[in-house]
Amino acid sequence: MHGIKFKLVVRMSLVCLAVLGFSISASGQDLFISNATILTGTGETIENGSILVRNGKIAQLGTNLSVPFGVEVIDAAGLYVMPGIIDAHSHLAASGINESTTQNSAMADISDAIVHDDYGMYRALAGGVTAIHTLHGSANVFGSKDEVLKLKWGRPWEEMLIPDNVEGLKMALGENVTRSETRYPISRLGQEYVIRSYFRQAQEYKRKWDEYEAKLAGEIPPANEFEQEFGPIPPRKDLRMETLKGVLEGKIRVHIHGYVNHEMAMAIRVLGEFGVAPTSFEHCLEGYMIADELAEAGTVASLFADSWNYKVEASRAIPFAAALLTERGVVVNIHSDSGERIRRLNLDAAKSLRYGEGMTETDAIRTVTLNSAIYLKLQHRMGTLEVGKDGDISVWDAHPLSVYSKCVKTIIEGVIYFDRDKALTTEKWLQGAKPTDKIIGGAK
Amino acid sequence: MRKITTLIAILLLIGAISAVGLAQQYAITNATIVTVTRGTIYNGTLIIEGEKIAAIGTSVPVPSGAEIIDGTGLFIFPGMIDPNTDLGLTEIGGVTQSQDQVEMGTYNTFIRASQGADPNTIMKGIARYNGITSVITVPRTSGQGVFAGHEVLFNMGGWTVDEMTDKDPVSMQMTFPSFGSGGARARGGGGRQPEQTAAQTQREDPRERAEQVLNTVKDLFENTKLYIKAQEDYAAKRSPAPPELDLTLEGLIPVVKGEIPLTITVSGVDNMREAIKFVKDTNVKAVFAGATDAFRIADELAEAGIPILYSQLLTTPGQNDPYDLYYAIPSILDKAGVKFAFSISGASGIQNLPFMAGMAAAYGLPKDAALKSVTIYPAEMYGVDDILGSLEVGKLANVVVTNGDMLEPATKVIHEFIRGAKVDLADNWQYQQYLKYLARPIKK
Numbered sequence: 001m002h003g004i005k006f007k008l009v010v011r012m013s014l015v016c017l018a019v020l021g022f023s024i025s026a027s028g029q030d031l032f033i034s035n036a037t038i039l040t041g042t043g044e045t046i047e048n049g050s051i052l053v054r055n056g057k058i059a060q061l062g063t064n065l066s067v068p069f070g071v072e073v074i075d076a077a078g079l080y081v082m083p084g085i086i087d088a089h090s091h092l093a094a095s096g097i098n099e100s101t102t103q104n105s106a107m108a109d110i111s112d113a114i115v116h117d118d119y120g121m122y123r124a125l126a127g128g129v130t131a132i133h134t135l136h137g138s139a140n141v142f143g144s145k146d147e148v149l150k151l152k153w154g155r156p157w158e159e160m161l162i163p164d165n166v167e168g169l170k171m172a173l174g175e176n177v178t179r180s181e182t183r184y185p186i187s188r189l190g191q192e193y194v195i196r197s198y199f200r201q202a203q204e205y206k207r208k209w210d211e212y213e214a215k216l217a218g219e220i221p222p223a224n225e226f227e228q229e230f231g232p233i234p235p236r237k238d239l240r241m242e243t244l245k246g247v248l249e250g251k252i253r254v255h256i257h258g259y260v261n262h263e264m265a266m267a268i269r270v271l272g273e274f275g276v277a278p279t280s281f282e283h284c285l286e287g288y289m290i291a292d293e294l295a296e297a298g299t300v301a302s303l304f305a306d307s308w309n310y311k312v313e314a315s316r317a318i319p320f321a322a323a324l325l326t327e328r329g330v331v332v333n334i335h336s337d338s339g340e341r342i343r344r345l346n347l348d349a350a351k352s353l354r355y356g357e358g359m360t361e362t363d364a365i366r367t368v369t370l371n372s373a374i375y376l377k378l379q380h381r382m383g384t385l386e387v388g389k390d391g392d393i394s395v396w397d398a399h400p401l402s403v404y405s406k407c408v409k410t411i412i413e414g415v416i417y418f419d420r421d422k423a424l425t426t427e428k429w430l431q432g433a434k435p436t437d438k439i440i441g442g443a444k
Numbered sequence: 445m446r447k448i449t450t451l452i453a454i455l456l457l458i459g460a461i462s463a464v465g466l467a468q469q470y471a472i473t474n475a476t477i478v479t480v481t482r483g484t485i486y487n488g489t490l491i492i493e494g495e496k497i498a499a500i501g502t503s504v505p506v507p508s509g510a511e512i513i514d515g516t517g518l519f520i521f522p523g524m525i526d527p528n529t530d531l532g533l534t535e536i537g538g539v540t541q542s543q544d545q546v547e548m549g550t551y552n553t554f555i556r557a558s559q560g561a562d563p564n565t566i567m568k569g570i571a572r573y574n575g576i577t578s579v580i581t582v583p584r585t586s587g588q589g590v591f592a593g594h595e596v597l598f599n600m601g602g603w604t605v606d607e608m609t610d611k612d613p614v615s616m617q618m619t620f621p622s623f624g625s626g627g628a629r630a631r632g633g634g635g636r637q638p639e640q641t642a643a644q645t646q647r648e649d650p651r652e653r654a655e656q657v658l659n660t661v662k663d664l665f666e667n668t669k670l671y672i673k674a675q676e677d678y679a680a681k682r683s684p685a686p687p688e689l690d691l692t693l694e695g696l697i698p699v700v701k702g703e704i705p706l707t708i709t710v711s712g713v714d715n716m717r718e719a720i721k722f723v724k725d726t727n728v729k730a731v732f733a734g735a736t737d738a739f740r741i742a743d744e745l746a747e748a749g750i751p752i753l754y755s756q757l758l759t760t761p762g763q764n765d766p767y768d769l770y771y772a773i774p775s776i777l778d779k780a781g782v783k784f785a786f787s788i789s790g791a792s793g794i795q796n797l798p799f800m801a802g803m804a805a806a807y808g809l810p811k812d813a814a815l816k817s818v819t820i821y822p823a824e825m826y827g828v829d830d831i832l833g834s835l836e837v838g839k840l841a842n843v844v845v846t847n848g849d850m851l852e853p854a855t856k857v858i859h860e861f862i863r864g865a866k867v868d869l870a871d872n873w874q875y876q877q878y879l880k881y882l883a884r885p886i887k888k
Contacts, residue, residue: 119763126767288877292887309566309792311538319795320878327882340760347799353854356878364854403802403852404811406768426772427808435764 028056028413031391032067036076039400041083041369041384043362051081053391056413061387074395074409074416082365082400083385084130084392084410085345086372088302089255089282089335092120092342093134093149093157100139103184103194106169107239108144110136116157120339125151125418127343128394128407131162133335133376135282136170138257141177141185141194143170145243146255148376150392151410153417166377168253168279169243171195173263175313188263192270199274202244208235209245253279253377255302259313261286268297280375283337285317291328300331300375303367305348306355323356326363333371350401364401467494468864471506472845475515480522480812480819481834490520492841495864500835513845513859521815521850522835523577523600523842523862524797527822528707528733528753531571531579531791532561532598546586547593551664553695555593557583558612563605567791569872572600574795575850575857577842578610578832580822582707582789585619590657592617594695595707597828599842601862610840614826615731616699618661620710620719621654658722665726668696705729705826707753711736720748731825733787739773742780751783751825754817757800768807774817775808785822802851814851840864 031053038049038061052060052068067073091097095113099105114134124132131150136143146168149160178186185191214220215232222228246252254271258264258281267278268290280300281287285308287294287301294301301321308317318324325332334349336342349368352359366383373383381390391414398405410418424435470492477485477500491499491507506512535542544560561581571579577600583592594613602608671694674687698704710719711734723730732738733753738745745752754774761769777784786800797818805814823833831840841864848855860867870876 120760123760123767288881291881291884296887306795307793309536310790312536314538315536316877318874318877320874324878324882328886340758343760344758344803347803347853350853354856398806401854403799403849404806406806424766426766426769426776429766429769430776435766 028053028391029415030054030068030071031411031414031416032065032071032073033076033081033393033395034065034067034073036079036081036395037399038385039080039082039361039365040386041362041365042386043360049081051385051391051393053393053411053414056391056415058385058387058389058391061385076395078397079408080396080399080405081385082128082394082396083369083383084394084412085128085368086131086133086376086382087124087129087336087342087345087368088133088280088333088372088375089337090124090132090134090342091137091337092124092132092339093118094147097135098137098139099144100137100180101183103140104142104198104240105136105140105144106142106198106243108136109147110134110144111147114147114149114157116155116160120342121149121151122153122418123339124342125153125410126407126420126423128346128396128400128410129342130392130394130410130412130417131372131382132342133168133255133372135168135255138170138172138174138176138282139180140183141171141173141191142198142240142244143172143257145169145252148378150412151417152412152415162378162381164378164381166251166253167246168255168376169247170255170257170282171267172257173267174257174259175311176257188266191263192266195267195270196273198240198244199248199271199276202241202248203274205235205238205241206245206248247276248274250276255280255282257282258287259283259285260316261289265290265293268293268299272297279377280333282335284321285314287330288318288321288324289316291325291330294325295329300333300371301325302333302335302375304337305334305351318355319351320356322352322367323359326352327358331371331374332367333375334367335372346396346400346405346407347403350403353401361401469493469498469507469510470513470861470864470866471504471510472513472515472518472520472843472859473506475518475520475845477520477835478815478850479835480815481836488520489515490835490843492843492861492864495840497835497837497839497841497843499837515845517847518858519846519848519850520835521575521844521846522819522833522839523844523860524575524818524850525578525580525785525822525832526571526576526787526794526797526818527580527731527785527826528582528755528787528789529579529791529794530582530584530789531567531794532563532565532581533557533583534791535562535565535567537790537792545582546584548586548589550585550587550589551591551660551692552583552585552589552593553591553616553664553693554691555583555591555695556596556613557581557594558596558598558605558609561596561598561605561608563602563608565791566873567794568600570874571791571794572860572862572867573857573869573872573875574798575844575846575860576600576794576797577844577860577862579791579794580614580826582615582617584617584709588621588653590619590621590661591695592619597826599840599862601865601867610831611826611828613698613704614828615704615707616696618706618708620708620715620722621657622650622712623654623715623718624650654718658718661722662726664693664696665700665728668693668700672697672700699728702727702729703827705731707731707733709733713737713740716741717744720744720750723748723750729827738782739776739780742777742782745777746781751785751821752777753787754784755787755789757786757804758796771803771807774804774814778809778813783821783825785817785825787822798851799853802849802853805851818851 038046050065277297306319370383373379393411395409477488489504533545595615597611597614677683678686735752801814820833823829843861845859
């Protein structure tokens with residue numbers, strides 16, 4: 001009797017271990033990186049430093065760490081390590097990005113259009129990027145909900161999601177919205193009205209639902225005999241309004257595509273009427289003109305490093321914006337919005353040291369790491385190399401702010417997803433190597 | 445009385461100075477001088493006299509009247525050259541009305557880029573700020589156009605087109621007709637292009653048309669030779685009348701005489717092979733622009749001695765290409781002995797020119813070749829290496845003083861000289877915006 005019970009316990013334990021083991025391999029692994037120059041992103045640089053990643057999380061960081069038994073070691077002697085780059089504005093991995101037939105497509109969700117094997121993701125990994133914020137486009141005032149993906153190339157997309165991510169809504173202002181000419185609005189005047197009218201409706205919608213829930217909870221008495229007998233009648237569900245209600249409740253981030261100063265200032269004022277502050281302005285080319293207003297609203301300036309003058313609303317951008325806004329207390333991130341620029345965001349970050357005064361190396365690195373994490377409200381798990389955060393790490397053969405550097409390894413939660421040694425490089429290709437899924441994937 | 449005497453004395457002094465014609469002299473001392481062609485000189489002094497470099501070395505005496513610039517800890521480089529740009533011809537990419545790069549017509553040999561260019565373009569100050577002191581401004585063809593016209597070599601100083609012009613024409617821009625396979629006709633920049641009708645595209649066999657075009661071009665070359673001879677005969681009084689005026693042939697005179705190269709925009713292996721044949725047949729000097737896939741026939745290009753303009757560095761490779769293909773192509777070209785220069789056809793991205801060269805160095809191009817590809821190589825390709833492209837005594841003093849490697853994004857240009865004149869680096873609209881909004885009183 002006792003023996004049988006014991007065997008059962010052992011068997012069950014084994015099953016548990018197996019399940020546990022499986023879940024570890026899917027979500028996070030152990031890895032030890034030794035002898036690196038570690039740019040932690042906190043301001044601290046560790047020479048000859050080591051990082052231990054356990055179950056996908058950074059477990060130890062420092063010098064003189066010992067390698068635990070059985071953990072894979074990357075000897076990073078002569079190499080530089082920094083947090084994985086987070087691109088705060090991307091359209092990679094989405095099969096469609098504009099539901100532009102309507103001025104408000106807030107019912108839509110980019111998560112419904114995710115392409116898990118968009119090879120642009122692998123190209124991005126090769127530039128040290130570990131996570132992307134994939135957004136709806138800028139064709140209409142209210143775009144759709146967004147998605148944040150870790151670039152776990154080769155894995156199903158569900159595994160790329162971040163468990164405690166809050167959702168975000170894309171909105172847009174300016175030329176891209178008015179370009180349609182056949183759909184209201186065709187001016188910035190109409191754009192303000194569209195924003196205000198939908199949020200007024202959302203307030204009304206929220207009021208009805210709050211009232212309904214209060215009645216359910218018995219906080220307000222039933223309105224009539226019918227409600228008394230059958231309970232309160234729920235308001236009609238409206239998926240557009242559900243998203244905007246989430247914004248009003250502070251549960252959904254708001255990312256507003258904005259170029260010129262006055263359209264962004266308008267958005268701050270109008271959303272302010274509803275008790276909402278924009279989480280970020282996307283591209284934010286003239287944000288430097290309203291630095292204090294951005295700082296006051298706590299809105300992140302999500303910038304291009306130096307793209308400008310390709311259209312009228314881009315004609316007053318300055319590459320000095322990162323330095324100016326940082327000095328005025330605005331959180332600044334530098335994004336790609338491009339399958340090409342995403343491959344060299346480290347250099348776009350370095351440009352913030354060229355243009356203007358006051359930026360430190362750490363400030364520059366943060367424009368593509370910690371500040372993007374703050375923007376996504378995921379700084380508790382991403383953006384710096386600190387104990388307890390995700391093991392999302394990029395490894396470089398020279399200082400990553402140097403034009404002469406290249407990414408040699410990109411690691412997400414302790415798993416190597418890009419490895420230059422295994423990747424199909426031009427050099428190997430010229431010697432006859434062929435592209436295969438395995439080489440392109442680079443994953444284990 | 446004493447005031448008048450002083451005034452007279454001052455006037456006399458000014459008169460004396462201008463009478464002697466003392467050229468402005470500068471001495472940059474104690475700097476690391478990267479000459480590009482004559483090695484690197486440490487703790488060196490560079491003397492500028494008038495428009496030219498007067499002396500370089502470690503034991504160069506500083507002339508008594510020279511303004512001394514302490515170069516301790518600084519680096520001196522020759523100014524960079526973008527040999528293929530729309531600078532001056534396009535202001536805002538998305539605004540048709542600000543684009544003058546493209547003219548209608550097929551054999552526009554008589555067009556002169558210099559005459560449509562705006563010497564006050566906002567891009568000039570930005571190019572200078574980033575160490576680019578020369579550009580070649582290029583007209584482009586429309587539709588099935590073949591010759592776009594004369595390119596001009598501009599310096600980034602001066603108040604007028606005349607003051608900016610260092611050589612006009614410096615090249616003739618030609619779009620090579622497509623022989624069908626080998627992909628699209630390469631074209632940089634935007635611009636208005638009359639659309640061809642569906643009937644037109646269907647009716648014509650590309651190869652047949654391309655051969656017709658090249659026969660026409662060869663006829664034009666032959667006629668130009670006859671035209672030159674007729675002009676010479678008339679000048680030498682061997683004939684009673686000059687040739688009948690033909691501006692199309694006149695535009696080709698410097699090409700036929702071999703005084704300037706033909707910049708041939710051509711893409712794809714098949715088309716480039718045809719273009720190599722064309723260059724051999726016609727015995728013109730040539731530079732290939734666009735030149736996608738040039739690396740696939742690098743040996744053939746090297747053998748033909750045809751240099752190329754490389755503008756694809758910032759291109760995302762296709763799914764089955766090596767992930768670093770466009771970063772590594774310059775190293776392939778360099779190993780094969782193909783001379784190349786980096787270019788960015790759209791002036792609003794001109795600040796990226798040095799970083800393109802630097803990134804190529806990260807992916808296998810020797811660092812000195814990277815530097816040459818934005819300085820002496822373009823100068824050699826366009827036959828202006830007697831005045832530009834390196835720090836050598838007697839060359840134009842286009843001199844860039846930096847606080848680091850000129851190809852690094854984090855490096856700043858500290859001083860700059862164009863044709864010996866000290867550049868006001870603050871004369872950059874973007875920088876002025878930075879200063880203006882930096883000085884905005886902090887909102888209470």
